[in-house]
Amino acid sequence: MIDTSFLHHLDRMDLIIKRKVNSNFQGERKSNEVGQGLVLQDYIQYTPGDDFRKIDWKVFARTDKLFIKRFEEERNLTVHIIIDFSASMGFGKNINQSDYASQVGVGFAYMALKNNERFVLSTFADRLELFQPRRGRKQLAAIVEYLNAKKPSGVSNFSESVAKYYKSQVKSRSLVVIVSDFLYGLDKIKEAIYRYHEHEVILVQILDEIETDLNIDGDFKLTDSETKSIMRTNVNPQLRKRYLEGMADHQARIGKIAEEIGGKFFTVSTKEQVFDAFYRILSAS
Numbered sequence: 388m389i390d391t392s393f394l395h396h397l398d399r400m401d402l403i404i405k406r407k408v409n410s411n412f413q414g415e416r417k418s419n420e421v422g423q424g425l426v427l428q429d430y431i432q433y434t435p436g437d438d439f440r441k442i443d444w445k446v447f448a449r450t451d452k453l454f455i456k457r458f459e460e461e462r463n464l465t466v467h468i469i470i471d472f473s474a475s476m477g478f479g480k481n482i483n484q485s486d487y488a489s490q491v492g493v494g495f496a497y498m499a500l501k502n503n504e505r506f507v508l509s510t511f512a513d514r515l516e517l518f519q520p521r522r523g524r525k526q527l528a529a530i531v532e533y534l535n536a537k538k539p540s541g542v543s544n545f546s547e548s549v550a551k552y553y554k555s556q557v558k559s560r561s562l563v564v565i566v567s568d569f570l571y572g573l574d575k576i577k578e579a580i581y582r583y584h585e586h587e588v589i590l591v592q593i594l595d596e597i598e599t600d601l602n603i604d605g606d607f608k609l610t611d612s613e614t615k616s617i618m619r620t621n622v623n624p625q626l627r628k629r630y631l632e633g634m635a636d637h638q639a640r641i642g643k644i645a646e647e648i649g650g651k652f653f654t655v656s657t658k659e660q661v662f663d664a665f666y667r668i669l670s671a672s
Contacts, residue, residue: 389489393499393662465520466506468492469663471567473512473543485539487657488566488593511548512541555559566591576638577644587651596658601627614646
């Protein structure tokens with residue numbers, strides 16, 4: 388059961404929310420959407436997933452590089468929230484990661500609600516499940532009810548769900564928030580995230596405190612929650628050091644991928660209060 392009481396505390400963030408929403412996430416605003424606008428603004432280099440019909444072949448003839456036209460047009464913003472509900476997100480010492488991720492996702496939906504934006508929340512594991520984007524408190528209540536009934540299960544299909552299927556749902560310039568443990572290969576993460584290069588992207592990694600600190604010692608039998616494979620290991624200072632260094636390197640590389648498309652990457656431990664985590668994310672976004 389997810390706790391939504393922290394949403395009331397978000398009202399204390401009015402100044403931050405207004406500043407951020409009015410600058411980055413505002414609804415009726417100018418945006419650099421690649422589409423059928425009236426005023427040609429500039430060109431951006433073509434990447435896989437872009438509409439090849441918008442390639443400017445005259446520019447290609449001069450530069451031997453693929454560019455597409457970018458137009459300036461008015462758009463309403465839609466906030467897209469995508470939460471990982473694969474079996475690995477069911478892990479947790481005090482609160483499982485899926486419940487914590489759900490609270491973060493609901494926080495972003497509440498932010499959109501306060502600014503009268505459309506918002507849509509989707510979950511994925513082996514397949515994608517999504518709501519239709521709408522505004523209002525009924526939409527938020529339906530999302531909370533859905534998340535409370537949902538349990539993490541199955542093997543994550545991150546690439547297919549996020550890179551392929553969900554991208555087709557994003558029709559206009561949007562804020563895309565992806566909440567996951569991001570314990571995937573960097574190639575899969577990069578393939579998915581690069582597809583959203585024309586949008587504002589926030590990646591939120593949710594990890595249990597055992598995953599962030601590895602504050603355990605001794606012999607353990609580790610079971611992969613998705614594949615059910617078992618590995619026996621001894622957690623000692625040397626192993627902990629290698630693990631923490633590897634995790635830090637993985638996180639730095641994800642941060643670099645996000646930075647390359649102008650996005651943001653945050654790591655949150657489930658031992659951190661949800662309100663504090665959300666405050667930190669929103670303040671830095």
